[in-house]
Amino acid sequence: MRPGQELRITLPRSSPRRPPTSPTNSSPSTPQQQAYTVTIPPGVLPGQQFRVMVNGQNLFVTCPPSARPGSDVRIFPPAPPTTQSQMYEVVVPAGVRSGQPFALVANGQRVLVTCPTNAGPGQKIRFLLPTSLGKEQIDSVKLRYDKEGWSRCLGMDLKFHWFRNEGGEGEGEGEGKEGEGEDEEESKSSSSWPSGFDVKTTAFVRKLEYKETPSSTPGGAPTTSTVLSLVPAVSAVSETSCLGRDGKNLVTYQELASQTSKTFKEKVKWFQKKCLDLRTPWEEDHTFVFVRRSHLMEDALKSLMMMGPEKLHNMLRFEFIGEPGIDAGGVAREFFQLTSEQVFHPDVGLWQYSAVNQMCMQINASSGMAMEDHLVYFRFVGRLLGKALFDGQIVATHMIRHLYKHLLGWPLMFEDIEMIDDEIYRSLQQMLEIDDVEMLYLNFTVSEESLGETKVVELVPGGTDVDVTNDNLKEFMEASLRYRVLDRVGPQLKELLQGFYEVVPEPLLTIFDFQELELLMCGLPDISIEDWKVNTEYVGHYEGKKEGHKVTRWFWEVVEGFDQELRARLLQFVTGTSGVPAQGFSCLQGNDGNIRRFTINSINLSSSLFPRAHTCFNRIDLPLYTSKEQLKDKLTLAVQMEATGFDID
Secondary structure: OOOOOOOOOOOOOOOOOOOOOEEEOOOOOOOOOOEEEEEOOOOOOOOOEEEEEEOOEEEEEEOOOOOOOOOEEEEOOOOOOOOOEEEEEEEOOOOOOOOOEEEEEEOOEEEEEEOOOOOOOOOEEEEEEEOOOOHHHHHHHEOOOOEOOEEEEEEOOOOEEEEEOOOOOOOOOEEEEOOOOOOHHHOOOOOOOOOOOOOOOOEEEEEEEEEEEOOOOOOOOOEEEEEEEEEEHHHOEEOOOOEOOOOOEOOOHHHHHHHOOOOHHHHHHHHHHHHHHHOOOOOOOEEEEEEOHHHHHHHHHHHHHOOOHHHOOOEEEEEEOOOOOOOOOHHHHHHHHHHHHHHOOHHHOOEEEOOOOOOEEEEOOOHHHHOOOHHHHHHHHHHHHHHHHHOOOOOOOEEOHHHHHHHHOOOEEOOHHHHHOHHHHHHHHHHOOOOOHHHHOOEOEEEEEEOOEEEEEEOOOOHHHOEOOOOOHHHHHHHHHHHHHOHHHHHHHHHHHHHHHOOOOHHHHHHOOHHHHHHHHHOOOOOOHHHHHHOEEEEHHHOOOOOOOHHHHHHHHHHHHOOHHHHHHHHHHHHOOOOOOOOOHHHOEOOOOOEOOEEEEEEOOOOOOOOEEEHHHOEEEEEOOOOHHHHHHHHHHHHHHOOOOOOOO
């Protein structure tokens, strides 16, 4: 074959579903296939790719050399892997409502089952469990991180689902048995959804979905739109597989789950290996990127946005025009460093400093007023971050915590508002303590200031006419959470996520938690222990000790024994980010923008066994431990599991 010639490939037949496009009969020689006819959209040239949705799959199709917009081409979508199943029977646990998912253990495996609409507590239901899961894979059906009370486990659709781990590991789980029932006492829900909104347990996960709209023109190609929304965490679904360059599955759910138990370094090594498997070999294709240092952001935007999705996995070689440097890695490193610094700079208008931590950036809700084509820039930022991650480069800027959660599809909770705006968070918390909230004369609106102008935003349709009462206070809290973490910057966030996933397949990120993702994207900081110690303040029992209190001496001895990763995690635990100001710890800022140094406060062991962090004040509450070993064990566990206390000062 030669370039320009057409060839036909055969792929396994997809599972039977109603196709969104027109099916045609497959050739007699391939009876197990199902071909689909799609129409080349307007503006697509030969060799370019366009997105179609077939059998619920988002696919990129390359326009053949002989085709033009309006032409019909035939495609054979890949099929999901098939598995054999075994029927199991379980009693619906008490408290589980119709349509609600609950976690149980069947055949030694933790799975998520949804209660049928016609069933209720005490009734027996049956479900199919894939027999490809062996008993030795118990650990591989539950992702091992357990932060903020949420964990992931495998659902019957072989995808990961979030569930609320109320009772801790090993508690609150039902038991499914093959072909027989069981006592109701043995079935207990581990993912029961609290009735109504609860500031301590309720969580939402962003959902990015592609919807196909039929063309209004007869015979025209359907259009695909992207919708970003928040759904309850227990309803969120994460894909567990993605295709490699050879069209086969690059990863499986067993592999993803097993990686979550590995160390951070091992995870990074595995992730980079998978990215390498996806990368187009240099001899097949590669891309040169030429930029002017004086117009770096504009040139970088044009270069990355002109690439089709298939080109984003190419190896890139960068060159600053007019400079003799040869890109052997150093030029690429400089490109990502300088470009990320410029695009995140507040003066550009796309991003602004976090109201809580000046080391972190958050999306500027008024970016459209600063730049007319701001959404194109956010798609570019997504591609820039994704390409840096894919190529093993780091970026210069740290983002606010909930944005890393969005990238991972991680549960967002009421506490996340504190990292966005601690004043709003405190005000909402205080409302919960008022006997009659109607005395505040509030409605379902918020006031936003932008460039000196104040506008009123409704949290719900007709929110101006809905007063906040004790009866609808939970709804007001939920609406406030939705607005702060998504609705306020929804269009910008949607573009950023789409650009990011055009480079990095979302399933590969499942093995990381949101703190690890920050370390992966920004790199481990170079932390000076001496600078840290010199710029630390002590309060409580630790204050004023001439030679230092024995507990604080133990603390620094333990920190000195930490590797760079644990030191960075300690910083995340106390300050909310792993970033250190360029001027050192003496310039660490608090939520008010003023200098607020790292602070160690004493608390009694009777009030808490673990250290507690107050990220808005860069303060750690360190119990009065009786031994260095006790301090090391509790501090290490708290840092790794993020047992953070968000107390109000």
